[in-house]
Amino acid sequence: MQPLQIQNSLTGKKEVFEALNPPNVGMYVCGPTVYSNVHLGNVRTFLSFDIIYRYLEFIGYKVRYVRNITDVGHLVGDADEGEDKIGKMARLQKVEPMEIVQKYTNDFHDVMRVFNILSPSIEPTATGHIIEQITAIEKILDNDYAYEVNGNVYFSVRRFSDDYPYGELSGRKIDELLSNTRDLDGQSEKRDPLDFALWKKADETHLMQWPSPWGMGFPGWHLECSVMSTKYLGNRFDIHGGGMDLKFPHHECEIAQNVAANKVEKTVNYWIHGNMLTVNGRKMAKSEGNGFTPEELITGNHKLLERGYSPMTVRFFMLMGHYGSTLDFSNDALIAAEKGLTKLTKAVETLQKLTPTEKENKNISVSDLSDKCYAAMNDDFNTPVLIASLFEGVKWINSASDGRIELNQDQIDGLKTIYTGFLGNVLGLENEDLNTEKSSGGEDLATNLLDLLVELRTDAKANKDYAGADRIRNTLSDLGVNVTDGKDGSSWSHE
RNA sequence: GGUCCGAUGGCCGAGUGGCUAGGCUCAGCUCUGCAAAAGCUGCUACAGCGGUUCGAAUCCGCUUCGGACCUCCA
Numbered sequence: 001m002q003p004l005q006i007q008n009s010l011t012g013k014k015e016v017f018e019a020l021n022p023p024n025v026g027m028y029v030c031g032p033t034v035y036s037n038v039h040l041g042n043v044r045t046f047l048s049f050d051i052i053y054r055y056l057e058f059i060g061y062k063v064r065y066v067r068n069i070t071d072v073g074h075l076v077g078d079a080d081e082g083e084d085k086i087g088k089m090a091r092l093q094k095v096e097p098m099e100i101v102q103k104y105t106n107d108f109h110d111v112m113r114v115f116n117i118l119s120p121s122i123e124p125t126a127t128g129h130i131i132e133q134i135t136a137i138e139k140i141l142d143n144d145y146a147y148e149v150n151g152n153v154y155f156s157v158r159r160f161s162d163d164y165p166y167g168e169l170s171g172r173k174i175d176e177l178l179s180n181t182r183d184l185d186g187q188s189e190k191r192d193p194l195d196f197a198l199w200k201k202a203d204e205t206h207l208m209q210w211p212s213p214w215g216m217g218f219p220g221w222h223l224e225c226s227v228m229s230t231k232y233l234g235n236r237f238d239i240h241g242g243g244m245d246l247k248f249p250h251h252e253c254e255i256a257q258n259v260a261a262n263k264v265e266k267t268v269n270y271w272i273h274g275n276m277l278t279v280n281g282r283k284m285a286k287s288e289g290n291g292f293t294p295e296e297l298i299t300g301n302h303k304l305l306e307r308g309y310s311p312m313t314v315r316f317f318m319l320m321g322h323y324g325s326t327l328d329f330s331n332d333a334l335i336a337a338e339k340g341l342t343k344l345t346k347a348v349e350t351l352q353k354l355t356p357t358e359k360e361n362k363n364i365s366v367s368d369l370s371d372k373c374y375a376a377m378n379d380d381f382n383t384p385v386l387i388a389s390l391f392e393g394v395k396w397i398n399s400a401s402d403g404r405i406e407l408n409q410d411q412i413d414g415l416k417t418i419y420t421g422f423l424g425n426v427l428g429l430e431n432e433d434l435n436t437e438k439s440s441g442g443e444d445l446a447t448n449l450l451d452l453l454v455e456l457r458t459d460a461k462a463n464k465d466y467a468g469a470d471r472i473r474n475t476l477s478d479l480g481v482n483v484t485d486g487k488d489g490s491s492w493s494h495e
Numbered sequence: 496g497g498u499c500c501g502a503u504g505g506c507c508g509a510g511u512g513g514c515u516a517g518g519c520u521c522a523g524c525u526c527u528g529c530a531a532a533a534g535c536u537g538c539u540a541c542a543g544c545g546g547u548u549c550g551a552a553u554c555c556g557c558u559u560c561g562g563a564c565c566u567c568c569a
Contacts, residue, residue, distance in 0.1 A: 032569075045569035076567065085567080170564075176497060177565075221567095243569030248498095250568095274569070275500095281561065285568060320518070321508060326501080326562075333507045336519035343518085346532085384509050388517035398533050402526090466528055473530080484531055 002059040006239075007324055007380045009247065009271040010169055014380060019238055020269065025061045026237035027053065028229040028268075030246055031123070033070040034104035035085040038111050039291035040314070040329070041277040041284035045243045047315065048274040048323035048381075050117040050428065052241070055377050058426050066232050067120035069108075071101040071127050072208050073200075074221045084218065087207045097207050101127075111294050114311045116428045122232050126224035130210045133219040133227050136261045137198045137212075145260035149189040151201030151215040155256065157194040164259050169271060170248035196253055198223055222253035230258060230267075240268040244275050245283075274323045279304070281328060292329075306331050309338060312429055316341040319383040319427055340391075341429070347394040348419050350401045357406040364407070366414035369393055373422045383427065390423060402487065450476070454483060454490050 004017040019025050029049045032038055049067075056063050075082035090097040112119070126133075137153055140146045145160045146153055160166055161174050177194055197220035202209035209216045229237065235258070242251060251271070258267040276283045279290040292302055300308030309317075317337035321327040369389060376385035393415055399405040407415075423429050453472055460468040473483045476492065483492045 030569075033567095038569085042569045048569090074567080082567075171498065172565080173498090179497075244563070245568055248564060249566090276563070276569075278562080283563070283568085287568075317507090325508085328507075330507075332519080336507060338519095340518045343532095382509075384517075388509075391517060395534080402533060404534065461528075464528075470529075482531075485527070485529095486532080487526090 001061075002374055002378050004055075004059070004378045005380055006270050006272065008269075009273045010268070015270070017270065019061065020236060023061050025056055025063045025239065026233035027056075027063055027065050027239040027241065028225070028233055028237065029065070029067045029120070029240075030225055030242035030250070031067045031069050032104075032108055033074045033085060034101050034108060035074075035089045036104060036286070037107050037293050038104075039284060039286065039293055040297060041291065042243075043111060043115055043117075043294060043314075044277045044318050044327065045274040046112065046117050047115060047318055049241050049272075051319070051323070051383060051426070052239070052272065052381055053118060053120075054426050054428060055381060058421065059374075064122070064233065065120040066122045066124065066229065068225060068228050069101075069105055069123060069125045070221070070224065071105075071125050072097075073126055073219045073224065084206075084208060090207055101125075114294060114298075115315050116311070116430055118428070124228045124232065126219065126228075127208075129224060129227055129231070130219065132231055133223050134199075134212050136223060136227050136257065137219075139261040140198065140257065143260055143263065145256075146198055147191065148214055151199075151217060152189060152197060153199040153214055154190050154195040155198050155253070155260070156191065157196070157256070158192050160256055160260055164256070164265065166256055167252060169255060170252050172248060172252070196220060196222060196249065198257070222250055223257060225250070226254045226257040226261070229254075230262070235262050235264045236267055236269070238268075239270045239272060241272040241274065244273045247273055275326050277318075278326050278328045279330075284329065304331075309334050313338045313341055316344075316387075316427075316429055319429075320387060322380075322382060322384055324380070340387075344387075344390060344394060344423065345429075347397045348423065351397050351412070351415055351419060354397065354400055354407065354412050356409040356412050358408065359406060360408045361406045361411060364396055364405070364411065366411050366418070370414065370418050373418060377422075377426065386422060386427070390419070393418060450481060450492050454492055457483065458490055 001022070005014050006017045007013075008015050027049075029046075031046075032042055046067075049065075053063055053065050071086060072084065074085050076085050076088055086097050086100050089100045093100065137146065140155065141148070141153065146155050148154075157166055157174070167173055167177065174194070178192075199212060199214055199217050199219055201215055201217045206218070209218055229240065240251070255267060259265060278284060279288075279292075282288060282290065284291050290304075292304075294311070294314075296302040297305065297314060298308050298311060300306070313334060314337075317334055318327065320337060320340075369392060372389040372392075373386055376382045376389060379385070396405065396407065397415065400407045453476065457469045457472040460466075460472070476483055481492050481494050483490055
């Protein structure tokens with residue numbers, strides 16, 4: 001097994017990854033709240049964990065990857081006083097809340113597929129785990145870390161912090177939190193402003209509600225993740241991930257709930273937080289109005305975009321930065337990514353056609369390159385460094401193709417293993433060009449006609465009829481077919 | 496106001512005590528009928544000011560600027 005190091009948000013240190021139960025790994029990632037379309041910032045987080053999932057599997061772990069769908073209990077505005085986001089949207093659109101849930105869950109899945117983000121092993125929903133959540137609340141009440149007021153149940157942070165640490169993950173101290181908490185004008189039933197809701201009472205007009213020992217109501221947002229992670233991964237598991245913005249209060253509350261319910265102190269060994277996607281240095285967020293939907297990005301239909309970019313370009317762009325750093329989104333960066341990815345994918349195509357030489361090229365070590373790729377990923381999933389290594393191989397491939405250097409069969413096979421493994425399996429960058437060529441058949445009329453045109457042009461060149469040769473090339477270029485002259489004759493490619 | 500993070504060449508973006516990140520752009524060269532592609536070469540940067548050190552972009556301090564969280568957000 002590879003010596004993998006992970007930046008652990010809980011300790012703030014880079015630590016060697018040791019699975020609790022190798023080769024099995026349990027990983028939980030907070031999924032979306034399905035009340036509106038996902039934007040690119042959301043995509044970045046799920047992409048980051050897609051890479052982590054893929055790499056863990058790549059190096060031999062068997063990962064149970066749980067990523068939830070939040071379909072109830074996430075409130076608009078102030079954590080415990082607002083309206084349920086999904087309920088609100090249902091009211092606005094005059095449909096059933098579950099129609100909202102279905103619509104945006106579908107959208108989410110479509111987007112994940114477009115960006116080649118793998119499905120988790122289990123994708124549980126909050127509404128599917130109401131009973132488990134009620135059970136957890138009862139346990140927390142039994143352990144005396146929560147209290148009920150008029151059909152609402154609140155978690156007592158002060159009471160909890162007497163027995164266990166609270167705020168470890170986000171580096172917060174109870175007293176500092178208190179002094180910075182907004183005054184809720186005493187209209188809250190909470191005994192302490194730090195307390196948060198485990199169960200909320202619902203009146204008759206509330207759309208989503210369930211019976212409970214405290215009356216009709218619905219669960220608090222933080223609870224579902226506590227319950228679903230422990231249900232499918234156990235009281236202690238390996239990795240918990242999510243966006244940086246969920247660190248506090250969401251993840252902090254999640255930990256407190258688990259500890260309070262099960263009295264197990266350490267619930268998660270490695271916390272991983274993905275950083276934000278920014279636009280002009282500011283976090284991409286719906287409230288800022290700077291969010292892009294994936295569709296706007298692909299079509300280029302957005303005021304900040306000059307044109308559209310393919311999903312794989314966007315995926316590559318995001319992987320050129322490390323998941324733990326903010327990443328700034330701009331036209332120039334996307335153009336650079338597009339060109340870089342094209343270079344990379346073309347080299348992989350070239351690699352398939354390379355003719356091996358007898359002698360091994362002693363100046364080139366494919367195994368060193370392979371080691372570098374592993375080392376990059378072992379160092380906290382450093383995709384930008386991995387990509388830099390992959391470009392090193394691109395030079396070898398192109399040089400070999402041009403006859404400048406030699407590569408024998410073993411070296412070519414070694415390179416194929418690297419690119420299939422790291423570019424394909426780990427980074428999940430599929431060659432879009434190859435896919436479209438496959439779908440068009442390959443041996444059809446157009447292919448034959450193009451081959452004929454290129455042959456005619458070659459004849460024209462042989463006869464020094466350059467005007468005729470250029471005419472063929474220019475006309476084809478206007479049709480989206482590029483003709484290039486190489487060492488071994490001319491070839492064409494379709495964009 | 497509190498907590499934390501960041502500031503890297505024309506752009507994006509890694510790295511983190513001494514050794515080339517990488518991609519894109521730009522200029523020159525090779526190849527080529529021309530072009531494209533590819534290869535080679537160059538532009539050699541680490542916010543500012545102090546300090547530690549034989550040596551700092553990398554450690555420490557201060558300053559300036561930016562961001563995130565503290566309320567919903569991936």
